[in-house]
Amino acid sequence: MSIRLGKIARWRWKKRQDWPHRRRRFCRKVAKISSGGWRQQSSSYWRILETTYSSIGASEQIFEMMNRLPCDQFLVQGIKLQRLMGHIQFVDVSFHYPARSMMPVLEHLNLSVKANEVIAIVGLSGSGKSTLINLLLRLYEPCSGQVYIDGFPLKELDIRWLRQNIGYVAQEPHIFHMDIKSNIGYGCPRNINQEDIINAAKLAYAHDFISSLPNSYDTLVDGNVLSGGQKQRIAIARAIIRDPVVMILDEPTSALDSESEHYIKEVLYTLRNETTSRTIIIIAHRLSTVKAADRIIVMDNGRIIEMGNHEELLVKDGLYAKLNKIQADVF
Numbered sequence: 001m002s003i004r005l006g007k008i009a010r011w012r013w014k015k016r017q018d019w020p021h022r023r024r025r026f027c028r029k030v031a032k033i034s035s036g037g038w039r040q041q042s043s044s045y046w047r048i049l050e051t052t053y054s055s056i057g058a059s060e061q062i063f064e065m066m067n068r069l070p071c072d073q074f075l076v077q078g079i080k081l082q083r084l085m086g087h088i089q090f091v092d093v094s095f096h097y098p099a100r101s102m103m104p105v106l107e108h109l110n111l112s113v114k115a116n117e118v119i120a121i122v123g124l125s126g127s128g129k130s131t132l133i134n135l136l137l138r139l140y141e142p143c144s145g146q147v148y149i150d151g152f153p154l155k156e157l158d159i160r161w162l163r164q165n166i167g168y169v170a171q172e173p174h175i176f177h178m179d180i181k182s183n184i185g186y187g188c189p190r191n192i193n194q195e196d197i198i199n200a201a202k203l204a205y206a207h208d209f210i211s212s213l214p215n216s217y218d219t220l221v222d223g224n225v226l227s228g229g230q231k232q233r234i235a236i237a238r239a240i241i242r243d244p245v246v247m248i249l250d251e252p253t254s255a256l257d258s259e260s261e262h263y264i265k266e267v268l269y270t271l272r273n274e275t276t277s278r279t280i281i282i283i284a285h286r287l288s289t290v291k292a293a294d295r296i297i298v299m300d301n302g303r304i305i306e307m308g309n310h311e312e313l314l315v316k317d318g319l320y321a322k323l324n325k326i327q328a329d330v331f
């Protein structure tokens, strides 16, 4: 037995001695493969190496991200108001993106949105609608002027608290690879149960289509299970469940089917008539949603050029009337 163990030990020792040669041989193989000389080698070997290389590259980026520090906004503890009403003011706000300092995006913009008001922002592509929302979410700071909420400059408020009070539905909302109920409850800061999820889905006009799915709220969102309009309604339910005081909806520019368009309009009417007070801002591209707003803000080249309700703006016969006519012609 001891002779056998001794043999094994000697064999291992020899292998270890041989290790630098093996390593050199391996490196030569890698170099050959990288230069394309060994493509005829077994394809699985080639694939494994390729995957290993790309994984090493990806993991470097992940570690870089993990080492990044949060920006100053998150390091400062700002004011948390006892109760937020949702009165928003942009006072003489000018802004350009850091990457394009010579190109002003917003110029001396003034806008006041009352608490509980539903406003629609319309305008040609690139007029600065999303930028206005970016400033409200504090994704960027104005270059001059100030944004206030309930009379407090945004930069004095606690950013986490502020964002907890704002519900934002992006143009192309991200739906996660998990079941529908987890998608609706995702990121909600309070404890929620199945009833809360169903109520939010009902308010977002998503309950009926979810219930018709084979696994209802437990359906895994995978591939093309949901249409664009259904995804949007799930994202609206996700925003509603947080019960935000300010709700921002960036309506998709891509063609929604008329059924989904109808539902989004209904969601707006429902949210408006709720007992909870809520300020709603919608970047609108469709007539039906624009008509549901209390006030329409028309933007052009970073400025507000018209303001009023649908009828008032039609009488003005300006850019809104023109956009309105173009859309009516298209339909």
Ligand SMILES: Nc1ncnc2c1ncn2[C@@H]1O[C@H](COP(=O)(O)OP(=O)(O)OP(=O)(O)O)[C@@H](O)[C@H]1O
Pocket (backbone or CB within 6 Å): 097, 098, 099, 100, 105, 123, 124, 125, 126, 127, 128, 129, 130, 131, 132
């Ligand atoms: N991150 C950015 N960096 C540099 N410029 C940007 C950035 N985001 C937007 N812009 C520019 O700012 C201007 C206003 O863009 P913004 O997205 O606010 O317009 P919009 O009215 O929302 O357009 P759309 O209706 O197409 O979404 C555009 O000229 C755009 O190219």
